[in-house]
Amino acid sequence: xxxxxxxxxxxxxxxxxxxxxxxxxxxxxxxxxxxxxxxxxxxxxxxxxxxxxxxxxxxxxxxxxxxxxxxxxxxxxxxxxxxxxxxxxxxxxxxxxxxxxxxxxxxxxxxxxxxxxxxxxxxxxxxxxxxxxxxxxxxxxxxxxxxxxxxxxxxxxxxxxxxxxxxxxxxxxxxxxxxxxxxxxxxxxxxxxxxxxxxxxxxxxxxxxxxxxxxxxxxxxxxxxxxxxxxxxxxxxxxxxxxxxxxxxxxxxxxxxxxxxxxxxxxxxxxxxxxxxxxx
Numbered sequence: 001x002x003x004x005x006x007x008x009x010x011x012x013x014x015x016x017x018x019x020x021x022x023x024x025x026x027x028x029x030x031x032x033x034x035x036x037x038x039x040x041x042x043x044x045x046x047x048x049x050x051x052x053x054x055x056x057x058x059x060x061x062x063x064x065x066x067x068x069x070x071x072x073x074x075x076x077x078x079x080x081x082x083x084x085x086x087x088x089x090x091x092x093x094x095x096x097x098x099x100x101x102x103x104x105x106x107x108x109x110x111x112x113x114x115x116x117x118x119x120x121x122x123x124x125x126x127x128x129x130x131x132x133x134x135x136x137x138x139x140x141x142x143x144x145x146x147x148x149x150x151x152x153x154x155x156x157x158x159x160x161x162x163x164x165x166x167x168x169x170x171x172x173x174x175x176x177x178x179x180x181x182x183x184x185x186x187x188x189x190x191x192x193x194x195x196x197x198x199x200x201x202x203x204x205x206x207x208x209x210x211x212x213x214x215x216x217x218x219x220x221x222x223x224x225x226x227x228x229x230x231x232x233x234x235x236x237x238x239x240x241x242x243x244x245x246x247x248x249x250x251x252x253x254x255x256x257x258x259x260x261x262x263x264x265x266x267x268x269x270x271x272x273x274x275x276x277x278x279x280x
Contacts, residue, residue, distance in 0.1 A: 002136040003083045004280060006092035009140070012278050013096025016142035017072060018104035020276040021064045027212040028187070028248070029055055032271060035185065035245040044243025048185075051238070051271060066272045069106040070144030072097045072126040073204065081136035090128060098122040109147075129201065143208050143275040149182035149268045155200055158262040167192065167264055168227055174266040175231045175247065180240020185248045187211065187269035188227065193255040196263060202253040203267035208275045211249035224250045238271075 024032075032055070036048035058065040074093055078084075086092075101108055101123035108123040133139075154174045158166065171190055178186070189209075191202025215221045228250045237243025248271065257263065 001081055001083050002079075003085050004138060005086040006084055006089060007086060008280055009084075009089065009092040009138070010096040010099065012140055012280060013074065013093055013142060014099040014103070016140060016276050016278060017097055017100025017106065017144065020142050020144055020274045021066075021069045021104070021106055022058055022062060024055060024065060024272065024274065025210065025276070027210050028273060031211050031248050032185070035248065039238070039243050039245050041237055041241075041243035043241045044237040044245060047238040047241060047243075048245065064106060065274070066146060066270075067107060068109065068146035068148060069101070069123075070146045070274070071110060071150075072101075072123060073143040073145050074126050074128045075139075075141040075143070075205065075208065076128065076130045077133045077139040078130060079135035079137045080132050082138055089130070093128055094124045094126055097124050097126045138280040139277060140280065141208055141275055141277040143204075145204075146270060146272065149178075149186065149270040149273075152178035152182045152268040153203070153266055155196070155203075155263070155265040157196065158264060160260065160262050162262050164223065167262075168223060168230070170264060171227050171250075171266050172230045172234070174268065176234055176236075178268055179236055182268045183270040183272070184236055184240060185238055185245045185271050186231075187248050187271070187273040188231070188250045189267040189269060190227070190250065190252045191255075191265040191267070192252060192263070193257040194263065195258070195261070198255060199263040199265040200267070202255055203265040206251035206253040207267055207269045207273055208277075209251040209253075211251075213251075215252050215254075217254070220252045220254060224252050 189206030191199040
């Protein structure tokens with residue numbers, strides 16, 4: 001049994017919050033740069049080049065890439081051979097978020113009650129997804145989620161009568177309805193299967209997949225590419241000003257489901273789809 005003091009969790013979460021908000025994953029940044037070279041619409045091309053300058057400035061000045069530094073979504077895979085000591089794991093995570101956002105000078109956007117709307121002033125509490133896995137390691141992923149894109153996300157409970165094409169049409173329609181609101185080019189996370197809440201979780205988890213990584217199942221890999229092609233044919237373009245690049249990536253995560261159901265969720269990410277991980 002390996003012991004890990006919860007202070008290590010706090011320290012890691014603090015730094016992940018700061019780093020994720022300042023520097024995009026390398027493959028996502030490269031994708032934006034590649035799309036800037038390929039974009040044929042002059043306005044769209046100019047916007048993509050501006051996005052590159054923004055990323056460079058954020059890195060050089062050590063400031064957030066986007067003013068909306070998001071709600072802190074934490075994925076924690078905890079090895080079953082780990083014994084956490086020194087206090088509550090959830091409290092340690094939230095303390096890390098508090099330190100990261102306050103000391104990192106990141107915007108605090110969380111209200112303590114959805115209707116009373118009083119700001120907590122430290123961006124806590126986080127949304128925490130914890131899973132017990134094999135081994136004696138802890139993997140932590142921080143995915144700050146801005147709500148310009150989050151508000152464009154949708155979920156639908158299809159029946160098993162729905163076809164592959166029906167699901168593709170639905171995802172494309174979500175992107176079309178979103179339009180310029182999620183600050184395109186978008187990253188689309190799609191969850192298929194499970195039940196009502198699991199398909200939404202899968203869609204969120206899909207946004208943390210590397211944009212250079214495709215679904216290992218050829219059936220879903222082809223769906224990802226078809227959705228990406230069709231969304232880009234919408235010509236919404238960078239920031240909604242028209243162009244060839246409306247989406248950067250589509251990632252599908254699938255899970256077994258009930259014989260009577262076919263749930264699907266689309267979690268929309270902006271071009272600043274942030275996530276950063278560490279293994280302790």
